[in-house]
């Protein structure tokens with residue numbers, strides 16, 4: 243049974259976006275293993291292991307975000323944790339970046355995080371809750387060829403702080419995790435690029451990639467009552483990259 247300071251004895255309900263991706267799949271398993279009733283939300287409506295329910299979600303639509311929250315509360319009666327995990331990347335130097343590609347990444351990563359958080363607010367404000375956003379090392383340090391991705395993740399770090407301040411009054415904590423490279427469909431292309439990976443590893447003091455379950459564990463801790471006084475914070479899960 244998940245630990246519920248607000249309503250002891252009831253399993254907490256977590257809604258995970260990008261649930262069928264690499265980190266999303268690990269999040270569903272981790273949260274389910276710690277007693278959450280997990281609702282998986284993704285474009286394909288897939289239900290990874292651990293998830294009790296699946297909803298189809300397109301973050302580019304506010305209506306779709308509100309429907310995902312509605313379906314969650316209809317099926318599970320409540321919403322305690324929102325993990326804004328879904329995201330996309332577009333690599334390329336800024337002088338060659340097409341404006342529509344830039345806008346597309348902003349729309350999913352930043353605007354999608356805004357839309358889902360806003361959609362979740364009414365359900366969460368009833369008894370308090372927790373939001374954990376997926377930022378990235380790319381939002382903490384400048385990585386060439388990663389402008390739009392990094393800008394959206396830096397904005398998510400700031401949005402995390404502002405929402406923490408705005409929503410503290412209704413006992414909603416808002417935090418983020420910022421991993422360095424994690425093996426997943428998003429990174430499959432660069433993981434096969436030996437030259438890229440050698441250069442990348444040289445920037446990571448602990449000298450390895452992050453396992454998806456290590457990201458999920460940080461999210462789970464931030465959502466837990468052990469972190470009851472932690473809000474507005476971004477935890478770097480990056481082997482030391484961002485302290486260099």
Ligand SMILES: NC(=O)c1ccc[n+]([C@@H]2O[C@H](COP(=O)([O-])OP(=O)(O)OC[C@H]3O[C@@H](n4cnc5c(N)ncnc54)[C@H](O)[C@@H]3O)[C@@H](O)[C@H]2O)c1
Pocket residue numbers: 259260261262263264265266283284285286299300301302326327328329330350376377378379420421422423424425426427428429
């Ligand atoms: N993999 C990494 O190295 C890494 C590092 C730091 C941060 N992150 C962040 O972690 C999160 C998860 O990344 P991942 O590596 O699991 O990527 P992934 O590509 O495996 O999964 C992302 C998921 O988001 C979903 N998605 C994309 N657009 C969507 C939309 N419009 N509406 C709903 N869902 C949508 C995709 O269908 C996919 O299942 C992302 O926010 C990413 O930026 C990843």
